[in-house]
Amino acid sequence: ASDTKVALVPGGPHPYFAAWENAAAAAAADFGIEAEYRVPAAWELSKQNEMIESLVAQGFNAFLVFPGDANGTNATLEELAAFDIPSAALAGCTVDPTAASFCLGTDVARSAYLGTKELIEAMGGSGRIAHFTGFLVDPNTQLRIEAVEQAVAEAGGGVEIIQVIADIDAPEPADEKINAFLAARGSEVDGIVTTAWVPSVVAATSLRNLGDKRIRMVGIDHDEVVLSAIEDGFVDGTMLQNPYGQGYIGSYAMDLIRQGCTMKEDAPWQQTAQTAHFIDSGTAFVDADQVKDYQAAMVAVTDEIMATFKDDFLVCN
Amino acid sequence: MTEPVLAVEGATKSFPGVKALDGVDFVLRPGEIHALLGENGAGKSTLIKILTGVHLPDSGTVRLFGEPVRFRNARAAIQAGISAVHQERNLIPRMSVAENIMLEDLPERFGFVDYAAVNERALLWIERLGLAIRPDQPVRSLSVAQMQLVEIAKALVLEARILLMDEPTASITPHETEVLFGLLKQLRDQGAAIVFVSHKLEEVFELCDRVTVLRDGRNACNGLPIGELDRADVVRFMIGRDERTAKLGDKPVDAADVVLRLDGVATSLGHAGIDLELRRGEILGLYGLVGAGRSELAKALVGIGGVTAGTVTVAGQPAVVPDPTTALQRYRIGYVSEDRKGEGLILIHDVGRNIGITIWRRLSGWLGWLGEGRARAACRPFVEKLAIRTPSMGQKVGNLSGGNQQKVSVAKWLAADCDILIVDEPTVGIDIKTKTDLHELLWELASSGKAILLISSDMPEMVALADRILVMGGFRILGEVRNDHDYGRMSTAIMGHIHAAEAA
Amino acid sequence: MATATTGRGGRGALGLLASNEVGLALLIAVLVAIFATVNPGFTSPFNLFALSRVMGIDMVIGLSMMVVLVTGGLNLAVGSIGVASVMLGGWAMQVAGVPVLPSMTLAVAFGAFLGWINGQLTVRMGVHSFIVTLATMSLFFGAMIVATRAEAFNALPRSFVDLGKLRYGGFVSGMLPLALIVGLGLWLFFNRTSLGREILAAGANPQAAELSGVRVNRTIVVAHALSGALGALAGLMLAARNGAALPSMAGHIGMGWLLPAFLAPVLGGTLLTGGVVSVAGTVLGAAMVTIITNGLLQLQIGEFWVQMCLGLILLAAVLLDRARSVIAERRRSVA
Amino acid sequence: MLKGIWGSDWFGLFVVALVAGTGLALFQPAFLSPFNLYVLLISFSLWALVAMAQMVIIAIGQMNLSVGAIGGLVAISFAGSMEVWGLPVPAAILLGLAIAALCGLLNGVMTHVTGISAFVITLATLSIFKGLNIGITEAQPFYGVPDVVKAFGNARFEGLPHMLIVPVVAIILIWLLFNRMVLGRQMLALGANRHAAELSGIRVGRVVVIAHVISAVLAAMAGMLAVARLQLGQPTIGDDWLILSFAAPVIGGAVLAGGHISVIGTCLGVVIVTLINNALVLLGIDPFFVQLFLGGLILIAVGLNRWRERRLAPA
Numbered sequence A: 001a002s003d004t005k006v007a008l009v010p011g012g013p014h015p016y017f018a019a020w021e022n023a024a025a026a027a028a029a030d031f032g033i034e035a036e037y038r039v040p041a042a043w044e045l046s047k048q049n050e051m052i053e054s055l056v057a058q059g060f061n062a063f064l065v066f067p068g069d070a071n072g073t074n075a076t077l078e079e080l081a082a083f084d085i086p087s088a089a090l091a092g093c094t095v096d097p098t099a100a101s102f103c104l105g106t107d108v109a110r111s112a113y114l115g116t117k118e119l120i121e122a123m124g125g126s127g128r129i130a131h132f133t134g135f136l137v138d139p140n141t142q143l144r145i146e147a148v149e150q151a152v153a154e155a156g157g158g159v160e161i162i163q164v165i166a167d168i169d170a171p172e173p174a175d176e177k178i179n180a181f182l183a184a185r186g187s188e189v190d191g192i193v194t195t196a197w198v199p200s201v202v203a204a205t206s207l208r209n210l211g212d213k214r215i216r217m218v219g220i221d222h223d224e225v226v227l228s229a230i231e232d233g234f235v236d237g238t239m240l241q242n243p244y245g246q247g248y249i250g251s252y253a254m255d256l257i258r259q260g261c262t263m264k265e266d267a268p269w270q271q272t273a274q275t276a277h278f279i280d281s282g283t284a285f286v287d288a289d290q291v292k293d294y295q296a297a298m299v300a301v302t303d304e305i306m307a308t309f310k311d312d313f314l315v316c317n
Numbered sequence B: 001m002t003e004p005v006l007a008v009e010g011a012t013k014s015f016p017g018v019k020a021l022d023g024v025d026f027v028l029r030p031g032e033i034h035a036l037l038g039e040n041g042a043g044k045s046t047l048i049k050i051l052t053g054v055h056l057p058d059s060g061t062v063r064l065f066g067e068p069v070r071f072r073n074a075r076a077a078i079q080a081g082i083s084a085v086h087q088e089r090n091l092i093p094r095m096s097v098a099e100n101i102m103l104e105d106l107p108e109r110f111g112f113v114d115y116a117a118v119n120e121r122a123l124l125w126i127e128r129l130g131l132a133i134r135p136d137q138p139v140r141s142l143s144v145a146q147m148q149l150v151e152i153a154k155a156l157v158l159e160a161r162i163l164l165m166d167e168p169t170a171s172i173t174p175h176e177t178e179v180l181f182g183l184l185k186q187l188r189d190q191g192a193a194i195v196f197v198s199h200k201l202e203e204v205f206e207l208c209d210r211v212t213v214l215r216d217g218r219n220a221c222n223g224l225p226i227g228e229l230d231r232a233d234v235v236r237f238m239i240g241r242d243e244r245t246a247k248l249g250d251k252p253v254d255a256a257d258v259v260l261r262l263d264g265v266a267t268s269l270g271h272a273g274i275d276l277e278l279r280r281g282e283i284l285g286l287y288g289l290v291g292a293g294r295s296e297l298a299k300a301l302v303g304i305g306g307v308t309a310g311t312v313t314v315a316g317q318p319a320v321v322p323d324p325t326t327a328l329q330r331y332r333i334g335y336v337s338e339d340r341k342g343e344g345l346i347l348i349h350d351v352g353r354n355i356g357i358t359i360w361r362r363l364s365g366w367l368g369w370l371g372e373g374r375a376r377a378a379c380r381p382f383v384e385k386l387a388i389r390t391p392s393m394g395q396k397v398g399n400l401s402g403g404n405q406q407k408v409s410v411a412k413w414l415a416a417d418c419d420i421l422i423v424d425e426p427t428v429g430i431d432i433k434t435k436t437d438l439h440e441l442l443w444e445l446a447s448s449g450k451a452i453l454l455i456s457s458d459m460p461e462m463v464a465l466a467d468r469i470l471v472m473g474g475f476r477i478l479g480e481v482r483n484d485h486d487y488g489r490m491s492t493a494i495m496g497h498i499h500a501a502e503a504a
Numbered sequence C: 001m002a003t004a005t006t007g008r009g010g011r012g013a014l015g016l017l018a019s020n021e022v023g024l025a026l027l028i029a030v031l032v033a034i035f036a037t038v039n040p041g042f043t044s045p046f047n048l049f050a051l052s053r054v055m056g057i058d059m060v061i062g063l064s065m066m067v068v069l070v071t072g073g074l075n076l077a078v079g080s081i082g083v084a085s086v087m088l089g090g091w092a093m094q095v096a097g098v099p100v101l102p103s104m105t106l107a108v109a110f111g112a113f114l115g116w117i118n119g120q121l122t123v124r125m126g127v128h129s130f131i132v133t134l135a136t137m138s139l140f141f142g143a144m145i146v147a148t149r150a151e152a153f154n155a156l157p158r159s160f161v162d163l164g165k166l167r168y169g170g171f172v173s174g175m176l177p178l179a180l181i182v183g184l185g186l187w188l189f190f191n192r193t194s195l196g197r198e199i200l201a202a203g204a205n206p207q208a209a210e211l212s213g214v215r216v217n218r219t220i221v222v223a224h225a226l227s228g229a230l231g232a233l234a235g236l237m238l239a240a241r242n243g244a245a246l247p248s249m250a251g252h253i254g255m256g257w258l259l260p261a262f263l264a265p266v267l268g269g270t271l272l273t274g275g276v277v278s279v280a281g282t283v284l285g286a287a288m289v290t291i292i293t294n295g296l297l298q299l300q301i302g303e304f305w306v307q308m309c310l311g312l313i314l315l316a317a318v319l320l321d322r323a324r325s326v327i328a329e330r331r332r333s334v335a
Numbered sequence D: 001m002l003k004g005i006w007g008s009d010w011f012g013l014f015v016v017a018l019v020a021g022t023g024l025a026l027f028q029p030a031f032l033s034p035f036n037l038y039v040l041l042i043s044f045s046l047w048a049l050v051a052m053a054q055m056v057i058i059a060i061g062q063m064n065l066s067v068g069a070i071g072g073l074v075a076i077s078f079a080g081s082m083e084v085w086g087l088p089v090p091a092a093i094l095l096g097l098a099i100a101a102l103c104g105l106l107n108g109v110m111t112h113v114t115g116i117s118a119f120v121i122t123l124a125t126l127s128i129f130k131g132l133n134i135g136i137t138e139a140q141p142f143y144g145v146p147d148v149v150k151a152f153g154n155a156r157f158e159g160l161p162h163m164l165i166v167p168v169v170a171i172i173l174i175w176l177l178f179n180r181m182v183l184g185r186q187m188l189a190l191g192a193n194r195h196a197a198e199l200s201g202i203r204v205g206r207v208v209v210i211a212h213v214i215s216a217v218l219a220a221m222a223g224m225l226a227v228a229r230l231q232l233g234q235p236t237i238g239d240d241w242l243i244l245s246f247a248a249p250v251i252g253g254a255v256l257a258g259g260h261i262s263v264i265g266t267c268l269g270v271v272i273v274t275l276i277n278n279a280l281v282l283l284g285i286d287p288f289f290v291q292l293f294l295g296g297l298i299l300i301a302v303g304l305n306r307w308r309e310r311r312l313a314p315a
């Protein structure tokens, strides 16, 4: 057993992160460390910062943080570093230069890009797309908007984005706006790509209510509503991530770093728009065929990363 | 002797820094109108508030038909058959006159308010009080006097056995007072017990049967029959010594030195063809019945409600007054509002801050710097001059007695040291002693070269103070009376102008 | 004769005890004592530093709302103004290469300007500032998003970012003394200048103030401008702490600040109806809330139950405070 | 009669809404499509209840910051009780209303007994109710909403959503309350001048508590409608209600200090805000400009209304 006490801190209360709790428990048992999942009271950068600061005071000595803001969280991680407390960005990345040892998660831009590609394919290579996404002030939202644009551009002239609706991270406004959009342009639009949790759920529900299988849709994340809409054919697929793997591998890595390992510079890092130290925790497009056993797929990815993680990314003596 | 309906024994009530009541006894019998008198701050309203459940006494007992009672809220008192007109206005401005009058007990039909019945029953009392307003009119469109009458109607409509009236006549004119007195006497003869608070001793002698006087929260006398007393006795009970008549000496008025002049002024409030001259050293009276438009004219002069035609000349120069700030700072015109609660005072601020407001700019130094001590020091002389009864300069004005609030409202404008001072009903609710002082003060101000426009519904006051009296009605000037300080002649002349206009 | 006109009669020791500020101070002392015993981490230098930093920022946010509450209005756009001004400041520092101090001044001036717009709109349109600032909250924020494309300025000069790390005596963040100085300034403003007194008078009873020669409209505009400037200052403090000028700093359209903004002054005894201000109360109110939040986060409470406990403690605190003032007031009037 | 309408304080808003609707219909024909009108009515249903919940408290001169938190707590209790305990729908509705009544009772009793401003009390209870919500759900939605409820959220009759019935009934009752019932008049009197209301023998405590209960029940109805509409019990339901709950009544002419509200004005306030939001989507505004337009349009709508009022004033 080691004295590592790692905190897994999401951006706020959100179903996406629920798997972190199990991951933390599993990691604690498997690696003989302490690992706890701690949720800020509200989805707000300053709340998260306060949370992290108070966790330091409680003796946590390693942090896995979903950045409340890709830029803003850096200052906090830097301060942790000043106290020799290692940290890493989980699920989403902080922007370089950063004190985070690595970013283990989903390349949001790539996920949006791939999702759009899948959508375009489902539409048969041409048609009009709408993009529903989250808060504009979230730097990830920009990346997603750009990634969708890029995928569309690469598809040639046949595909066109007819509308982007942002700032719909709360369910009631999302319902209001998505349905208004479908009312106004439902007949024009051929495909919908959503790159945030709530819009995915709401759009899937709306398509189901309309009984509309003409409009194709690719969502994001693993909400039950989206998954069952995929099964029933209202949604073509969703871009899944691997939150459990993030929490589990992240805790493992933190313990090793606490024991003196350092990050390898010439590791198989991936380069993203935000950071040069990105590790893909697994992103997969899940359609009706895989929706039943997507979890197994993710476990496989997790195992695969675990198998080589220490050798690939760390220098230990 | 008849059984008392209401008896107070040894009532005591303290507020932070003040002992408002100190062992007061009071006995009210059926079929009497009982005067409750005393200087400002003597504790009259506090006693009334104890009887209506607004305050609980610290000690002492209240007996209703011999049974000890303890009213925890106003509702309890109302249910026990006590209704009251409080000194402060307590109306809901946006609601109609009728609904305000009936608020204690709105008639219902099938679970809904029966507005026909509301209006009908309210109208009855509106008419009995001689009020010329519609029951469905919103209260906020009324003048101060009309609101006071609505407040009275609100108390009368309950037809309670016990009626407590805290200065009901403070801001109504003699005419309405007459009507009210007729009603009250009628109620008394039907067996009601009425408590009547007033600073107008003439009214007390006309109306009341017995007198209780409070001084500094104690009984100065307890329920003496009025027939056994004369005015001097009552005054002695109230202030502990003999009444003093105002010493108003000779006052030069320079007829050539016109400081304020209106020529054919019309205002957006409805005035038309107003001509007026106010001279240095002069006290010019403005008399009229309720709704004559005197207060409105005063407001127009300080920039509230624009002048739409004619010219205003201040100190020989044509003047445009866009707002009260300009009136005060540029033309040195001040206005003491008749509505002290709404427009005169800042009830949640302390005495010092209320009096000082007009002079802060003048007192302050670099960057507007103004120390609390300096500001208060500048106000202190006025607190003393008007004998404002307050534990300190830091007392909230809202906690002062009604009369003392009025004094603060006047003191503020004395401090402002204006060349032209418009005073609107300045002595409403002020006790006789301070009233004398205030009259002398206004006289002194005029003697020292200020010009004063006095709006008052108190005819004796008008006759005592004014050099000339303008009679107003229907937002016009009806005529002018040169004052020879003879009450009989003056009141005949004034009423003559009013009746002439009514006849026309 | 009871015409007492001297000094502060009727206050005394009990009067002091009855005051809201003393009540809050007592509560804070009790809370600190409890948290310090229950959790040793609470008094660690790291925690004290972090706590004092958050406290300082929340105090300025609270003060920024307070100056408008005094007029009987409110400013929903504090967060929007804070973010918009800081983004301008960030741009000046990072892109335009303006030195730090002038950039900060620019940001504060811009905040004052946006506040001035709020004030002017309120006065000119004659509608409640609630509506005006509701609209400008979106308007200012929207303009900021359009101008910056929601991109953060994350390469701010070192000397600016270091302000966030400033510490005194090893455990007091520089933010706290700054907030206290601002508070002192505002106290002087409201209690020792004619303009400050006029703002209070106008807030309590605009008609009476107007008739007494106070330019009520001007006091409203001044208060809003001051609020904007303070909002910008809070924004700068937060930007220094975050090491970047972030569009997300105050949450969605700046609404993330509304809670601390209202909480501190209202707990501190500033009336929502205007006319009564307590600068010390606002400062102490902000302190109390940050201490409760911080202390609570360190107790071992199931992570999803923290928010409910926060509500319960807050409720308990205001109830205790209320009981104290009722008892003190009663004693005082009997005495 | 006509003159009464012309002079009423909501007429200007009505004109503004009409102009906005007409303009929108001209620019974007889809605005008048049955589906869009249905979508608008759905939004109206929810927001009208939310606005009404706040309006009742504004009427008594207080504020209720916990409207959204109560709505959210009821939403998850409603969905959760059906999913976890398998409660039949009517029982779940009753449970939701009962919880709301309890929340309202707590708010009302606390403010009245302690005399602490409702702002502070409801801020604390906001945290408690939201905290309960998060504590129970751990931020996970309840998915097991019965089909009847889902169907109700989607059902329409000739283009009118079934759920519209809830706010329509509520609006009529609230209108009657404030315009025709003693209790409502007492609420307004209390809001205008608490002291005067007390002196008039109004049982202030009772009125305050009832107002808070009514407010909470309205919030609960909004919460349950949101569940029916979203077809799941989202813990985040209610998080976004606060601003709108104040905005609609105040745009509709309510005096924030209390004593005056307009039920029709509040509804028109909701209509205007809903129209603006709809327009921003229908006109395909670049997302970066949405907030800018939103703020500008609110300002213009309120400005137009004010301008009309001022023109009317001297007449």
Ligand SMILES: Nc1ncnc2c1ncn2[C@@H]1O[C@H](COP(=O)(O)OP(=O)(O)OP(=O)(O)O)[C@@H](O)[C@H]1O
Pocket (backbone or CB within 6 Å): B015, B016, B018, B019, B020, B038, B039, B040, B041, B042, B043, B044, B045, B046, B047, B087, B389, B390, B398, B399, B400, B401, B402, B403, B404, B429
């Ligand atoms: N709520 C209060 N708080 C503090 N002091 C009060 C309060 N109410 C009354 N007082 C004080 O109690 C004393 C008696 O006041 P009260 O109103 O009974 O006088 P009053 O006889 O009615 O005078 P007036 O003729 O001026 O109306 C005054 O000194 C007043 O300042």
Ligand SMILES: Nc1ncnc2c1ncn2[C@@H]1O[C@H](COP(=O)(O)OP(=O)(O)OP(=O)(O)O)[C@@H](O)[C@H]1O
Pocket (backbone or CB within 6 Å): B141, B142, B143, B144, B145, B146, B270, B288, B289, B290, B291, B292, B293, B294, B295, B296, B297, B338, B457, B474
């Ligand atoms: N002809 C009228 N037109 C409109 N309002 C009138 C008229 N007559 C009376 N009023 C009412 O009376 C008020 C004007 O009275 P104002 O206060 O100016 O009279 P006043 O002469 O000062 O009398 P007082 O102050 O003694 O009541 C108005 O506010 C209005 O409500």
Ligand SMILES: [Mg+2]
Pocket (backbone or CB within 6 Å): B044, B045, B046, B087, B166, B401, B402, B403
């Ligand atoms: Mg009195």
Ligand SMILES: [Mg+2]
Pocket (backbone or CB within 6 Å): B294, B295, B296, B338, B424
């Ligand atoms: Mg008058």
